[in-house]
Amino acid sequence: MSDLYFGTDLFSDFDRLQRQMASLFGGFPSSIRSGRFGAFPQVNIGSTDDSIEIVAFAPGVDPAKLDVSIDKGLLTISGERGDRTAGSQRRHAYLCEERFIGAFRRVIELPQHADPDKVTAQYTNGCLTVSIGKRETSKPRAVTVQ
Template sequence: MAVVRWRPMRDIAGFQEEVNRLFDEFFGRVPAEGRTAPTIWAPPVDIIEKQDALVVKAELPGMSKDDLKINIEDNVLTIRGEKKQEKEEEGAQYHLAERVYGVFQRSFTLPASIDPGKVKASYKDGVLVIEIPKKEEAKPKEIPIEVK
């Protein structure tokens, strides 16, 4: 009987490649053969609470403000849009295509302390910033202490 040397790291690397392939297939990445596949994507978002407002920042590079819609209904903020795919050059062959395109929608439940009537939004350098002020009664108030 021949002695076969076991190399666990090679087995782990093969397993990792298989898991990566399954994830790419499931989440709609472009397969290695270069064929396009349907994509599902959601832009990364930060939600920051300040003393007087909630600030939502979403990374949306390559989009224009006309591609975006923002809505607040029943204290739910919804950001939706479409990142349009660039026209492919005729005769060009992609060796790698990782950028994502398509329609997205993100929704976030907001606290009751916000004032949806005073929302401001701006879009600069691929970052959407939505500032949602808090209601006056929700802002912390400093109470002076009297010395007697």
């Protein structure tokens, strides 16, 4: 016998189906975008033949307050984003405030073939781009057939 039952009230049936799906997938995010609510900065991670490319979207952050470090295979991006109205004399009573203000820290596990000695970081237009070179042994190479 099936757990799914469709009676005459379609909305209650959809509600029951939604609860069943939620209990089935309860501990897992539904997509990569819903992985961690409120994670800052948001990142894109990619790879080329020579490097691992990480772009952290951190608008409004002073580059002098950014810290990027690699230790034991973990890339840590930390810093602080200040209040953009801090210099203003006028204070608002916000009804909704969605912009994150304050200290942040994001830790990203790197693959084993990342070379911590080949790291560059550049902050441009609110985007922190971190490029981590790959170890020579992990790069693709052509093998001649004899």
